[in-house]
Amino acid sequence: MRRLISQLLRFGLVGGVGFVIDVGLFNLLIATVLHPAQLHEGPLIAKAISTTVAIVANWLGNRFWTFREHRGHRVWREGLQFGVVSVGGLLIGLACLWVSRYALGFDSVVADNVAGNGIGLVLGTVFRFWLYRVWVFAPHTPAEAIEDATVTDSAPTDPAATPAPRRAPRAPRSAAASAPAAVAPRPD
Numbered sequence: 001m002r003r004l005i006s007q008l009l010r011f012g013l014v015g016g017v018g019f020v021i022d023v024g025l026f027n028l029l030i031a032t033v034l035h036p037a038q039l040h041e042g043p044l045i046a047k048a049i050s051t052t053v054a055i056v057a058n059w060l061g062n063r064f065w066t067f068r069e070h071r072g073h074r075v076w077r078e079g080l081q082f083g084v085v086s087v088g089g090l091l092i093g094l095a096c097l098w099v100s101r102y103a104l105g106f107d108s109v110v111a112d113n114v115a116g117n118g119i120g121l122v123l124g125t126v127f128r129f130w131l132y133r134v135w136v137f138a139p140h141t142p143a144e145a146i147e148d149a150t151v152t153d154s155a156p157t158d159p160a161a162t163p164a165p166r167r168a169p170r171a172p173r174s175a176a177a178s179a180p181a182a183v184a185p186r187p188d
Contacts, residue, residue, distance in 0.1 A: 093120030
């Protein structure tokens with residue numbers, strides 16, 4: 001239980017940084033280049049951009065801090081799984097924003113923030129934490145652990161960190177062994 005609470009706290013702090021990035025970039029974009037008066041779909045595009053930037057920051061924080069004990073050796077697979085789950089969270093936030101703006105007609109900046117950065121964020125966070133914990137950063141099964149060890153042993157990720165194999169010490173040479181060998185004459 002203590003480990004779960006620790007993970008939740010770290011997840012919350014990483015998520016807080018992601019939240020600041022997401023909300024800050026979203027509001028910057030809709031106040032400038034993606035303003036709804038200039039581009040009808042501006043808030044949706046701004047939300048997709050801001051969430052994508054926050055996802056990258058969250059992946060780094062969760063990989064190297066929140067779930068560091070369960071970090072796998074297959075960075076690409078883990079990154080792909082993280083991306084899939086994060087896109088699911090993004091779609092939840094976009095759906096909340098779309099319903100608020102286009103189905104219910106709430107088109108103010110405050111309504112956009114409540115829908116996308118409030119309701120959508122809470123629902124997306126619950127979805128992401130659960131899947132990060134049980135799928136992306138889940139403790140390895142014994143079969144995966146053996147497979148990871150095989151992959152790690154056969155192809156080290158950092159050759160500089162792998163110690164060079166040690167050679168057996170050489171036996172001292174005797175005087176007879178260091179003399180040039182006699183060459184037998186060749187028959188012609």
